[in-house]
Amino acid sequence: MMKKILSLMLCLALLFTISSPVYAEEVEDNNEYMEEEYQMEGTPSLLRWSNISSATAGLSVTGGTAYSAMTVQAYSKVTTIVVYTYIQKKVNGVWTNIYQGIDKINDDYIWTSRSTTSGVAKGYTYRLRGRIYAYVGTTYELVTIYSSEKSY
Amino acid sequence: MKFTGKKETVSSGKPNESTEDEDMRMSKDAKLYKGLEELNEEKIKVLMEAADQEPEFSKEHDAKMRQMVEERFGPEAAEKMSEIQMTRQKADDDEKRTKQNGKLYQIYPRFKKIAAAILIVFMLGAITMSTEAFRVPIVNFIMNFQKEFMGVSVEHSETMVDESEKETIEEIYSLKKKIEGYELFEEIIEPRLVIRRYKNQRQQKYKFTQQPEALTSWFDNEDTGYESVDMIYGKALFNDNDKIYYLTWFYDGYIFEISGELTKEEMISLAESLYFKEATEEGVNE
Numbered sequence: 001m002m003k004k005i006l007s008l009m010l011c012l013a014l015l016f017t018i019s020s021p022v023y024a025e026e027v028e029d030n031n032e033y034m035e036e037e038y039q040m041e042g043t044p045s046l047l048r049w050s051n052i053s054s055a056t057a058g059l060s061v062t063g064g065t066a067y068s069a070m071t072v073q074a075y076s077k078v079t080t081i082v083v084y085t086y087i088q089k090k091v092n093g094v095w096t097n098i099y100q101g102i103d104k105i106n107d108d109y110i111w112t113s114r115s116t117t118s119g120v121a122k123g124y125t126y127r128l129r130g131r132i133y134a135y136v137g138t139t140y141e142l143v144t145i146y147s148s149e150k151s152y
Numbered sequence: 153m154k155f156t157g158k159k160e161t162v163s164s165g166k167p168n169e170s171t172e173d174e175d176m177r178m179s180k181d182a183k184l185y186k187g188l189e190e191l192n193e194e195k196i197k198v199l200m201e202a203a204d205q206e207p208e209f210s211k212e213h214d215a216k217m218r219q220m221v222e223e224r225f226g227p228e229a230a231e232k233m234s235e236i237q238m239t240r241q242k243a244d245d246d247e248k249r250t251k252q253n254g255k256l257y258q259i260y261p262r263f264k265k266i267a268a269a270i271l272i273v274f275m276l277g278a279i280t281m282s283t284e285a286f287r288v289p290i291v292n293f294i295m296n297f298q299k300e301f302m303g304v305s306v307e308h309s310e311t312m313v314d315e316s317e318k319e320t321i322e323e324i325y326s327l328k329k330k331i332e333g334y335e336l337f338e339e340i341i342e343p344r345l346v347i348r349r350y351k352n353q354r355q356q357k358y359k360f361t362q363q364p365e366a367l368t369s370w371f372d373n374e375d376t377g378y379e380s381v382d383m384i385y386g387k388a389l390f391n392d393n394d395k396i397y398y399l400t401w402f403y404d405g406y407i408f409e410i411s412g413e414l415t416k417e418e419m420i421s422l423a424e425s426l427y428f429k430e431a432t433e434e435g436v437n438e
Contacts, residue, residue: 009270037199044199049372053396054411058344058367060319067320069344071361073411075394109349109359113342145370 029088029095033131036084042138051078051134051141059087059128061152066099067115068128068147074108080135081110090125090149097129126150213374220378318364318405320344325362325408329425331418334358350412358412360422365405371398381416384424390416399423 037044045051055072066087074081087099098119103112120126128147133140214237222230320343327348330336334350346362377392381399388401398411399419408426410419 034196034199038195049374053372053393054391054398055370056363056367057370058363060344060364060366062319067344069342069363071345071347073396075396109357111340111345111347113345143370145368147368148366150366 028093029129031086031088031095031097036131037142040082040133040140042135042140045139045141047141048143049141051075051136052132052143055130055132055143055145057128057130057145057147059126059147059150061120061126061150064120065115065117066120066126066152067113069111069113070128070130070145071111072109072132072134074134076108077136078108078134079137080104080106081108082133082135082140083110083112084131084133085112085114086129086131087114087116088127088129089119089121090127095127095129120152122152124152126152210374216376217373220373223378223380319366320364321346321362321406323404324429325404325406325426326429327360327410327422327425328427329422331358331414331422356413358410358414361409361411363407363409365402365407367407369400369407379416381420383420385426388420388423390419 051074053073053075056070058069060067068085068087070083070085072081072083082102082104085099085101085103086097088095089098090096096119099114099116101112101114103110127149130145130147132143132145134143218230218233218237221233324341324346330350331352333352334356335352336348337351338347338349340347344364347359348361349357349359351357371391372393375394379390379392381388381390383401385401385403388399391398391400395413396411397414397416397419398409399416400407400409401423402408403426408423410422414422
């Protein structure tokens with residue numbers, strides 16, 4: 001009898017745990033970045049903004065073309081910077097990549113300038129999503145930055 | 153062809169190989185594939201763990217953020233931020249207490265089974281409740297914190313001449329002055345970006361950039377000190393970021409920045425030598 005009561009209570013406890021509410025974040029960006037991270041050589045660091053001092057991101061859309069510009073200033077210990085540029089369009093509330101570019105430099109400073117006409121149409125909102133990998137030796141940290149959103 | 157067991161070579165894949173050799177090769181291939189799969193799984197696991205990690209902020213960071221918010225947005229905003237920080241602290245404390253309660257149960261394992269079961273029910277209930285009550289505010293706080301403060305979106309200056317937001321560089325500006333011993337080694341002139349980089353013989357560098365106002369700047373806030381500086385263009389922002397110094401100001405619809413290992417005085421002196429050099433389409437117009 002005691003075993004039955006204990007089992008029942010444990011079941012209840014388990015149900016309590018399982019039934020704890022799960023809050024889903026608003027779906028904003030369904031693009032897959034795992035492949036990009038998987039391609040990166042070296043060891044990822046859990047730290048953020050330990051290798052990078054500052055970064056800027058700008059996007060403008062004009063004449064059917066989206067233009068992006070990004071700069072990254074890393075600390076002098078940084079040996080390599082890899083920057084992924086994603087120009088994104090908001091479609092039905094979800095950010096969709098319409099352009100992807102990659103730049104790499106063996107220095108502590110990098111700038112990028114990219115543009116695309118593909119996927120650019122009036123009536124949408126656009127932004128730049130920059131993913132910055134800053135290496136010290138073979139260990140890298142990843143920082144994601146965004147430009148302000150632009151309506152076109 | 154007989155396999156001796158001493159000389160191991162990668163199979164050549166010749167058609168006249170015996171079944172035994174082929175089996176051996178297939179076995180090796182299988183091992184290789186298995187090894188590769190394990191390596192892949194390990195790397196994916198590390199990446200997943202890195203992706204799941206939530207940021208933690210130190211007390212020093214909180215204090216700095218409060219100071220920065222007070223300077224930039226006023227005491228009311230700083231007070232509000234302190235309240236959020238206290239809420240976060242309380243949530244952290246509650247979480248620690250809940251964990252300690254869990255340890256207590258481990259210390260006294262010989263309680264009667266029924267009491268233990270009841271305790272488990274209450275503890276799990278408490279964990280569930282605390283998760284429900286605090287996790288969401290914490291997550292929201294961190295997200296808002298990152299959105300609002302990790303990225304310092306540079307704002308309009310009160311004394312800005314042109315109120316219209318420029319998206320491209322229509323007029324190129326330059327600096328009349330140059331720090332002694334430094335030479336220009338890189339010049340980039342793009343429709344949305346002008347960069348001039350200087351370095352000296354000791355490989356110390358500084359740079360001058362001009363960008364359209366439609367720009368978002370991001371800084372490592374944890375190691376950054378902020379200071380408001382009065383210049384002929386109005387207020388400017390001086391950042392000290394672990395031996396990299398930044399002076400940022402607005403003028404004529406553009407964001408200008410000088411950064412590098414220079415003193416504040418050197419930077420202000422350089423900034424005040426700013427002059428309109430040329431128009432991108434109409435040629436030189438100094």
